[in-house]
Amino acid sequence: MKKGSASYEFVKGLWKENPVLVMLLGMCPTLAVSNSAINGVAMGLAVIFVLVMSSLIVSAIRKLIPSEVRIPSFIVVIATFVTMTDLFFKAKYPDISKALGPFIPLIIVNCIILARQEAFASKNSVGLSLVDALGMGLGFTWVLFLLGSIREILGFGTWFGHRVLGSWFHPLIVMILPPGAFITLGVLVGLKNMIKKES
């Protein structure tokens, strides 16, 4: 796979340049919402939507934006899609909206999205930006899903709300609290580096 090919730009976000495990971007939502598997997945899906839409628009109008005002332009585009997502959930899926609560507006401050606009979408074609956004979004989602699963199973003994560990299991409340997020993420980043070194 060559740099610049569509397949490379897609796959890099999943592992080699994973936004969470390698670039350590978007730490705020990663640490804050990964306390259950369902929260991780829901956050990931919302980020994929906002990331893909923002990348498409930014890449389409990249030649019109003077570089001096690119950051405010990106932010307005991102905020527009986040607000749309928020309104859409409130209107169509009030239950999901209630469960996600403040996570949705939080997507605006997710720096993965701004970073992809700055580093990729503003310099590449619409097609490449689309696969880049999809790859990065999925890379973010699977890590959040894994983090959420580990923390939910160890912290509550449940997975997607279903009990998976028997009554012998004493939940480790610390896994649900912020320290659990830091510990789990640290272990995952360490594992990723170990695997990278060996290969």
Next chain:
Amino acid sequence: MKLEFKMIAVLTAIALASGGILAYTYVSAIDSIEKNNEEAKKKAVTKVLPGVQEYKEVKIDNHTSYFIGRKDDEVIGYAVLTEGSGFQGMIKLMVGFDRDVTKITGLEILENVETPGLGNRITEDWFKEQFKDRMPELCVVKGRKPENEHEIMAITGATISSKAVTKIVNQAFEKLKKALGGEE
């Protein structure tokens, strides 16, 4: 000069487009959102006042109103819709009282931004069920089972949220008593 003009033009265009799209999204979503809120309210009243057939909303202040619940044209209880500070933001809840306003008949948490997995467990049934048949003034106990009808057991790791809910319920009780007392 040319660059300045372009910067202003581009930002204005993006902002206008964004505003236009959002205005359109808002207008097409607001009806459903309001309908959802209305339905949530109705569902909450039905839940906190078991057996209620019709209800009338009376405003107390900007954030608080109460519902007179009737069954077969007889008042069976009152539901108070109110909000107060939680751990991170506002908690909006509805609490039902019997017709003499001595006992709680039910509690529903409508909105909260408490920590997911900890504070927002105030929406779990076992926590809400605790309030049933309790009598204000309520207080929170930790690490032991409640011993009388004024005590509520805190959620492990979420004492502040548990206390906040209890406090809001106590305030709702005071406000309702005052509102009803003033009427007579």
